[in-house]
Amino acid sequence: MSGGSSSAVAGVVAGPAGTTEGSSAMMDGQAEAYNFAYLDEETKRMIRRALLKAVAIPGYQVPFASREMPMPYGWGTGGVQLTAACLRPDDTLKVIDQGADDTTNAVSIRRFFQRTADVAVTERTAEATVIQTRHRIPETPLREDQILVYQVPIPEPMRFLEPRETETRKMHALEEYGLMHVKLYEDIARHGHIATSYAYPVKVEGRYVMDPSPIPKFDNPKMEMAALQLFGAGREQRIYAIPPHTRVVSLDFEDHPFEASKADQACALCGAEDSYLDEVITDDAGTRMYVCSDTDYCGTRQAAGEEAR
Amino acid sequence: MYVAVKGGERAIDNAHGWLAEERRGDRDVAELSVAQIREQMALAVNRVMAEGSLYDPDLAALAIKQARGDLIEAIFLIRAYRTTLPRIGASRPVDTGAMRCDRRISATFKDAPGGQVLGPTFDYTHRLLDFLLEAGAEVPEAETDEADMVPKPRITEYLGRDGLIEAEADSDAEPPDMTRAPMAYPADRALRLQALTRGDEGFVLGMAYSTQRGYGRNHPFVGELRIGAVPVEMEVPELGFAIEIGEVVLTECESVNQFAGSKTEPAQFTRGYGLVFGQTERKAISMALCDRALRWEELGEENVGAPAQDAEFVLSHADNIQATGFLEHIKLPHYVDFQSELELVRKLRREAGAADAHAEAAE
Numbered sequence A: 001m002s003g004g005s006s007s008a009v010a011g012v013v014a015g016p017a018g019t020t021e022g023s024s025a026m027m028d029g030q031a032e033a034y035n036f037a038y039l040d041e042e043t044k045r046m047i048r049r050a051l052l053k054a055v056a057i058p059g060y061q062v063p064f065a066s067r068e069m070p071m072p073y074g075w076g077t078g079g080v081q082l083t084a085a086c087l088r089p090d091d092t093l094k095v096i097d098q099g100a101d102d103t104t105n106a107v108s109i110r111r112f113f114q115r116t117a118d119v120a121v122t123e124r125t126a127e128a129t130v131i132q133t134r135h136r137i138p139e140t141p142l143r144e145d146q147i148l149v150y151q152v153p154i155p156e157p158m159r160f161l162e163p164r165e166t167e168t169r170k171m172h173a174l175e176e177y178g179l180m181h182v183k184l185y186e187d188i189a190r191h192g193h194i195a196t197s198y199a200y201p202v203k204v205e206g207r208y209v210m211d212p213s214p215i216p217k218f219d220n221p222k223m224e225m226a227a228l229q230l231f232g233a234g235r236e237q238r239i240y241a242i243p244p245h246t247r248v249v250s251l252d253f254e255d256h257p258f259e260a261s262k263a264d265q266a267c268a269l270c271g272a273e274d275s276y277l278d279e280v281i282t283d284d285a286g287t288r289m290y291v292c293s294d295t296d297y298c299g300t301r302q303a304a305g306e307e308a309r
Numbered sequence B: 001m002y003v004a005v006k007g008g009e010r011a012i013d014n015a016h017g018w019l020a021e022e023r024r025g026d027r028d029v030a031e032l033s034v035a036q037i038r039e040q041m042a043l044a045v046n047r048v049m050a051e052g053s054l055y056d057p058d059l060a061a062l063a064i065k066q067a068r069g070d071l072i073e074a075i076f077l078i079r080a081y082r083t084t085l086p087r088i089g090a091s092r093p094v095d096t097g098a099m100r101c102d103r104r105i106s107a108t109f110k111d112a113p114g115g116q117v118l119g120p121t122f123d124y125t126h127r128l129l130d131f132l133l134e135a136g137a138e139v140p141e142a143e144t145d146e147a148d149m150v151p152k153p154r155i156t157e158y159l160g161r162d163g164l165i166e167a168e169a170d171s172d173a174e175p176p177d178m179t180r181a182p183m184a185y186p187a188d189r190a191l192r193l194q195a196l197t198r199g200d201e202g203f204v205l206g207m208a209y210s211t212q213r214g215y216g217r218n219h220p221f222v223g224e225l226r227i228g229a230v231p232v233e234m235e236v237p238e239l240g241f242a243i244e245i246g247e248v249v250l251t252e253c254e255s256v257n258q259f260a261g262s263k264t265e266p267a268q269f270t271r272g273y274g275l276v277f278g279q280t281e282r283k284a285i286s287m288a289l290c291d292r293a294l295r296w297e298e299l300g301e302e303n304v305g306a307p308a309q310d311a312e313f314v315l316s317h318a319d320n321i322q323a324t325g326f327l328e329h330i331k332l333p334h335y336v337d338f339q340s341e342l343e344l345v346r347k348l349r350r351e352a353g354a355a356d357a358h359a360e361a362a363e
Helices: A041-056 A077-086 A104-117 A165-173 A178-191 A217-223 A295-308 B008-024 B034-040 B042-052 B057-066 B071-083 B131-135 B155-161 B189-197 B201-212 B281-294 B311-317 B320-331 B335-362
Strands: A092-097 A130-134 A147-151 A202-204 A208-210 A228-233 A238-242 A248-250 A277-281 A288-292 B100-105 B220-236 B241-257 B270-277
Touching (some): A041 A228, A041 A238, A077 A104, A077 A130, A077 A228, A077 A238, A092 A104, A092 A295, A104 B008, A288 A295, B034 B042, B034 B057, B042 B057, B042 B071, B071 B320, B155 B241, B189 B270, B189 B281, B189 B311, B201 B281, B201 B320, B220 B281, B241 B281, B270 B281
Parallel strands (some): A092 A130, A130 A147, A147 A228
Antiparallel strands (some): A202 A208, A202 A248, A277 A288, B100 B220, B220 B241, B241 B270
């Protein structure tokens, strides 16, 4: 792992371990019956081992014995397990969904770690040591001492081209990515453009083709960053990683180069022209406004703007 | 100010409060106790234990109460609880041949040694709503008798003696555990059986049914179905011998299937196997049929492309907790990905419009 303050260190136990006291010990409101950050230390060790392998082979999907978590599969169980395996008591956690800290599932996951790990939480990107995200990369550039944990629904970039895991594993092993290029080419032939706007496939360090999770392709260029990026797919039992400063190239063709696109507007609240925007319908007549999807970025800019006035 | 999903924290708290209120229902109606569920909704409890992979009727009953009777939600609660339990060891294999049978039937032999025992079954009831139950009529106590204590060896052992059914290879190998290791394909039979026994009853039933209707037909008979309690023994290292630590009720089904034989092997019957926690016979029979269908390769049969023959398809979609979670996650906001799709579609439409205009101008 990189030397960040939140790197995985085995054996950190804050709460009392063990839950053998019988069926009634786990009633709601008795979070203290659980180990620090919910998972037992054996499970964390298993996940950390998978993480080490993932960091050593950037972009490679490492199978891991994903556990059943107290939130549903498909709602971030992979990311939650990675966060649980990385968290230390002195960490500061930020959780976002669609770029925002106050969306319902982000609230739920943040509360889960407040309850089971009692860590500090923040909405400020710059103050967080661990950031768990669904579908976005924060606009504020991340640093070496930060970890970005992605929730991943389908880790296999070629799953919709080949449904069988036994086949796609073979294709990765042989570096046989023709199918993916054919798909992109067919898009261009049919639409004039590559018709993938999110979960846009990338090639990591010139070897593995990887699914960046359903982030908009606007975020793809940010993946070459200083922070460690971890990807967790709980239901599909896969972990992968991009170590700091790793080469991440979005797949494209010479005559159809990759383009990171966003709405051609500025944020109606903070005026940012460089951030990813959500389109918000404001009345029955279909009037629209565009606002930053990254709520911390937008809020910070608005506050700075008011100060300057 | 501008997005409806803001204010998540308070909305979640209020939703939880409302849920608790709905769970309690009309306060003029007596509250259901966990013991009542355990005793009177026993088959629901059994299903939750089987698919939750945790044998504890009290916890299963609590989960059913907490889940408002939604069994998949109850199974989910049990699974999430089970994850947190430390493993202190493994039991010895249970001996289902020595089961204290509440029910034991064979469809292949009329006069099975040890006898047929119908037990508490719905099979021959007429499905007429019993309004006496609604009226709260006293339930007369059933007649009882001493247990017959007659040994009830497995039916397939009789076929096995004459070589009429394939022999199961003995193995002391530790079986794999899909809850501790990631699923990998091809999956061996022990792993497939584990996935099936905790798989969704409806899914496994549907898969089994499809084989009966011709999608990978395998001509099954219920060689034997038995339900009852078996002792669970565990070797304790400090003692150096095995001690009985409790009892579990199991349902076991062995199907007997046709097999025409091959160049190297004469014709004989083959087996499908089902073993499930609790009284869960629909599930156990379904499991046996699915198991048999998935064995096409080792038995040298043809893959006719039937869904029930496809291990990766069956095993990766049998788990209702995985399925329901992923299915329901599409309720979560997806407006970032949708926004990017929206922009792409607008762009493609704009270009198509420009091309049309260009074509018209040229005409």
